[in-house]
Amino acid sequence: MPELPEVESLGAFLREHAVGKAVARIDVAAVAALKTYDPPVSALQGLAVTGASRHGKFLDIDVDGLHLVVHLARAGWLRWRAELPAAPPRPSRKNPLALRVHLDDGSGFDLTEAGTKKGLAVYVVRDALEVPGVAGLGIDPLGSEFTPEALYALTQGSRTRIKGLLRDQKIIAGIGNAYSDEVLHAAKMSPYKIAGTLSEGEAADLHGVITTTLNDAVERSRGLAAGDLKSEKKLGLRVHGRTGQPCPVCGDTIREVSFADSSFQYCPTCQTGGKPLADRRMSRLLR
Structure with missing residues (x-):
């Protein structure tokens, strides 16, 4: 399971490779992974990625004020791709792909989850605190308040x-x-x-x-x-x-x-x- 150091590093990677690029399209391959519907995931299309941060083990991708918040669960991962296929993915129980984010330069990333026990969760919210798991988090062990x-x-x-x-x-x-x-x-x-x-x-x-x-x-x-x-x-x-x-x-x-x-x-x-x-x-x- 990805923990604080890995999610921290994924945020740093996205700040270097995704910030400043616009979301061209999002393909949802596993509908069950998407936990929110308002705003819809399509609302991110055309907006620029402006930041990436972490709340505990949650990855928070800021898309011009909207937040794509991801919990990778036990077997989830973010896979960066310099070039994504144009054709939409075909949903399949055997396909580990849950969600694909296309950026305007052709790059982007896949959110994948191995195994049959699915726990990966994706939220599109106006504030990360709207995600129950984020709102209930305790103290951050790398924060100044952790003494x-x-x-x-x-x-x-x-x-x-x-x-x-x-x-x-x-x-x-x-x-x-x-x-x-x-x-x-x-x-x-x-x-x-x-x-x-x-x-x-x-x-x-x-x-x-x-x-x-x-x-x-x-x-x-x-x-x-x-x-x-x-x-x-x-x-x-x-x-x-x-x-x-x-x-x-x-x-x-x-x-x-x-x-x-x-x-x-x-x-x-x-x-x-x-x-x-x-x-x-x-x-x-x-x-």
């Missing part, structure tokens, strides 16, 4: 595990499964630690790790083409998605905890005092 004191205040009284708190978009906007794994590994903190038990010092240390991890990921992606961002993310991850591999810090084997539709990775030596966390999937198999 050690603010993070400590967010944890106080919480009975949520710290892994869950970091992923809760209504609390902290932009961190998902992958970067929460990376943050907790770098902080040497168990994913199961109860957020409300953090001391002020622990919260301050965690704050530093969060900002450093995210800023480093954004910096690694700076200047990359949109198509290269996924591979850069994978190369930069130290524990997430690396089950069974040696920890780059201590050499212990990276373990995994699996759930119905997701999993997370961690290092027992670095994060849990050498104790493996219970994997519910394995527990069921052993019954």
Whole structure:
């Protein structure tokens, strides 16, 4: 799933390659991906792209005052193309294309989504805050308001595990499964630690790790083409998605905890005092 660093980088890419160009046409290949109807998507035609920004994991493309807001969900992506085909795409369940934006110089981009479980969402609104997911976002971890004191205040009284708190978009906007794994590994903190038990010092240390991890990921992606961002993310991850591999810090084997539709990775030596966390999937198999 694209998270804050990738969406930040997609915004930067569009500011360089799309701003100043006019929308010539928009083809909707997957009607279910379009979540709004007023204004219609056709209202963007003829207007110039004037900016691109991010709200948590939402990409916000400013088209002369109207906003094309995109949430890429689990398997969505933005694919830039220097030259788009003139013929409209044919809708098909097997076609990953959801929406195509043609610009007036022949370039543009596709919004695609792999797999059968569809979650990609596209909104055309007059204000990004009209999108419910944007309006409900918590603090931005790269914003000036995200201070050690603010993070400590967010944890106080919480009975949520710290892994869950970091992923809760209504609390902290932009961190998902992958970067929460990376943050907790770098902080040497168990994913199961109860957020409300953090001391002020622990919260301050965690704050530093969060900002450093995210800023480093954004910096690694700076200047990359949109198509290269996924591979850069994978190369930069130290524990997430690396089950069974040696920890780059201590050499212990990276373990995994699996759930119905997701999993997370961690290092027992670095994060849990050498104790493996219970994997519910394995527990069921052993019954």
